[in-house]
Amino acid sequence: MIKVRLKQGRERTLANRHPWFFSGAIDRVEGNVVPGDIALITDAQGEARAWGYINPRSQIAIRVLSWDAEERIDGAFLKRRLDASIARRQGLPGLQETDACRLVNAESDGLPGLIVDCYGEWLVIQSLTAGMDRLKNDIAGILMETLHPRGVYERSDVDVRPREGLEGVRGLLCGEMPPDAVRVQEHGRAFDVDVHRGHKTGFYLDQRDSRNRVSAYCQDGVVLNAFAYTGGFGVYAGTAGARRIVNLDSSAEALEAAQRHMSLNGVPPEQCEYVSADAFRMLRVFRDQARRFDVVVLDPPKFAFSRAQLNAATRGYKDINLQAMHLLRPGGILATFSCSGAVDERLFQQVVFGAAVDAGKDVLILERLGQAADHPVALFFPEAAYLKGLICRVE
């Protein structure tokens, strides 16, 4: 058995129950470690405190699986964790209206490094760590037995895996291979999710509630859906009575999917426009053309992957928000988001404030938005909070 002794003075960290231990917190390791091994974690006095998995190749050397040193990490443990995670989602507001949701949100659900998303009859899992790689086949088997999906597909082709010394992998873990398009329903809208190649596990499930909230401002309006991806916000706007929807994205392929989603949901093609271009450039072009919108949605990709990129990221956010403010009619709505974990709510608000100052606009925050409830944030693990959004009225 691998035993990890923490350094003196880690009592506070243990008491705070943060599920990560960095290599600097470790005093010594007993046993020959293979990345991903289960390890017993003891305090400096040698008293057993937790179970976790260890990866000496990762800066995050240990991720805690259980704070109960008596608990055995076996199949029954995994089943308890998965059952609890699934049960926690029952009756959550918003989930009655959809058959696509997150079932396991990694550390926040007590299963570090594991994402499980459900798309209709299919499950997609993502393993981010060496420790989770060792458990994922058991987990897929348990999910198969408890939820009876048609198949469990793996999408572990994520940017964080190299930090664990791992390559990206994708493929079938259990059951049948999912089709290229998995039809799902969300708040009365239909989407064909590409679980093989789509972003994340196929779809931005985290924005479900925000898409719905923003749609309430779109009736009769001209809407610019910037960073449209496969048209999520655009489809909601169109079906909520928007007069015209301009979908803007740098990916022509994503816009083709957006177009299919618009027609799938009965939005007349003459009300839709698709612009494949860089948003930073195109927002300026729209301004030069004196185009005006009633609603602008800004849902860009992650700009900051670490604290070191914070300055460049905030400049980027400020720029698009400033440009968007210039495109709005007086009293128009700006729905603006950031999914960079390093940019917290306060900083994001400051950035939008800076944009308003430069744009010379009065801006009111009408609503604060965040990730949907199936993406919960454990209080012990604030890193799980990454998505924030503001619905603003721009005077």
Ligand code: SAH
């Ligand atoms: N709002 C979407 C998710 C957006 S994901 C939804 O609800 O589903 C971010 C999108 O931004 C991706 O589709 C990506 O292609 C696009 N993107 C990234 N950089 C861009 C840029 N500079 N200009 C325009 N689009 C960009």
